[in-house]
Amino acid sequence: MAPGARNGSAAAGVGATLQAIRAAESTTRAELVASTGLARSTVAQRIEQLLAHDLIVPVGENASTGGRPPQAFAFNAQAGVILAADLGATHCRIAVTDLGARVLADESHDVAIAAGPEAVLGWLEDAFGTLLMTAGRSPADVSGVGVGVPGPVEFATGTPVAPPIMPGWDGYPVADRLSRCFDAPTLVDNDVNIMALGEHWTACREWDHMLFVKVGTGIGCGIITDGRIHRGALGAAGDIGHIHVPQHDDVLCRCGNQGCLEAVAGGAALAATLSAEGTGAANARDVVSLVREGNPRAVQLVRQAGRELGEVLAASVNFFNPGIIVIGGDMAHANEPLLAGVRQLVYQRAVPLGTRSLRITRSTLDDRAGVVGAAVMLIEHVFSPEVVDARLAGDGTPVV
């Protein structure tokens, strides 16, 4: 390790220069001198180092001529790829993205998480390999692997912790296994956390405090505070599906408690109600189809589910004061009936200051929020100043 690498001065290292270049669309040496306050010679030295590692590329009309105006540089988003997976209870989306989290190839599959980690991860490794070929890239290009799973995760080790709907996964070293398979940094997080991150990075960067609510079979929430995922003490944050809602103590939830939000307003609960009433609906997607066909009972149930969710979110608004709430997941495809119910109760029940500038909207990334977020999670890690400094410290070139 280079002498400077552990001095806590990451803000002044080469990684910080890369960070500044990534933050700008493109930037010149002079702009970097102005924005970082570093000496001109230091900036020049770092540019050379980053070019040598293919981490940045010359851009603009002067890329070939080298004449005036001065040469600009940009982050080289093509220098590698990220493998991203969003594993749900019954289906899964996988993607290959570039280093700007742009999806190069993706596909979705029916995969039962309950089949256990050996079966699911074995399949995932094969599927990633095939998708890499589809994207025209090789295993050597893989800069990182990001995975979301439908349960709580100990983020530091990438290990599921007591996940209720993932039999066999408790304590399984998911990140370790994938990291070895692809010889690349691997991070694992709760699926709703990565959806929140993807949505925030893509469409909501101007909001520091955001909630992403996934309404599917169940209900969960990803929390962004100061631009970062809030995971809580044990990675259990955002589990709003098991918050108690009034007047439903007759409804038993799969968690063993009565009157949980998810047991009242989740897609599985609505499908069960419709089925019991003689209208065929096996799951959340069927409920959405009925709403789209204009089935009045389905519309009524979804709007009521929106109100139940809105009551819980009103409490979350009072507690957390987010700037924006984004609704995603299968049930979000029901659109206005769901959002109208949510908005009604949030505006009725939350404190006025909490809703003064609050926005409640649908996910823009929709089904891709998870894979984009998984890619963002890896990119932000792999190109963080600390990791870049540490990586480049070992290459023989001076760490400046």
Added chain:
Amino acid sequence: MAPGARNGSAAAGVGATLQAIRAAESTTRAELVASTGLARSTVAQRIEQLLAHDLIVPVGENASTGGRPPQAFAFNAQAGVILAADLGATHCRIAVTDLGARVLADESHDVAIAAGPEAVLGWLEDAFGTLLMTAGRSPADVSGVGVGVPGPVEFATGTPVAPPIMPGWDGYPVADRLSRCFDAPTLVDNDVNIMALGEHWTACREWDHMLFVKVGTGIGCGIITDGRIHRGALGAAGDIGHIHVPQHDDVLCRCGNQGCLEAVAGGAALAATLSAEGTGAANARDVVSLVREGNPRAVQLVRQAGRELGEVLAASVNFFNPGIIVIGGDMAHANEPLLAGVRQLVYQRAVPLGTRSLRITRSTLDDRAGVVGAAVMLIEHVFSPEVVDARLAGDGTPVV
């Protein structure tokens, strides 16, 4: 401003060295070289600069002799004082602390916040002046002023925003006024936020995610995440007093909604119930006195209030996954009946992972949480690396 001051390299500046010294009880040059990775000559230079500014002092048996073992240094907590105030609805505590947030002198007064900012702040300026004399210090010693108020605050400007129980304070430049009066940096925040900060700094540093719940006349919550106060989009975070609790829609809250937690379980609500039943109780303190005297109806009401609060906190546990919940405020003096009710509902209703290692406890700082927190808020600001670097950049000595 020195050339290096805006280069974002605060982590490598003299302020960072002071931070490292503050974090340790005491430390030597060699320890600083090891912990920061800086060159020996740089550490020596910074030590000289910090000594010249009285920001650190030599400590230990070698303070006078200079012989072996090597000289240790510590942050000079006596180099100045902080004026701290915790303004409540009807009473106020003020304190003079050293730069380690140790209370040198404090007192509490009956002050009606509803008298408006001119009257209250005029009084506060006089009271601070008198207390400074009591502590044997002069206005020139004041390094900062920290104030908590019972309402939402726009933290960046130190201005109350639409505070429900502070008539005349909306938009009043509290920080500006006090800053001019004492010619010192001044920060203003919500009272519960500073209580949370004081408690966290003093007794709960090992928990990254903490809730501090103030149960007094009303009910509010301070949120600590990753060791810092979470204020939310508009400074409204933690307003749990107006979360809807089931089965109390007949109770009108002062906010105009029905069934708010505070209208059901706050000290004022309990006092009103007891009074209506013929037991004299004017406020939260009277209710606590009755509980301490063993009045069964008061004990019953407080325990039920604990359960109502516990239902709301169970939802907050699912949402936020704190490691510890600290209960403070006047009603916390009721002790076990209140905490038993809280614990009962939190353990009954929160998800198992959320309560696996959750601690629910009473405030250790008690009535002083606010003033200690207000002092901590100022100290953390005034001695942050950025502010120290900027301040020392103007003194003619080189910024290293």
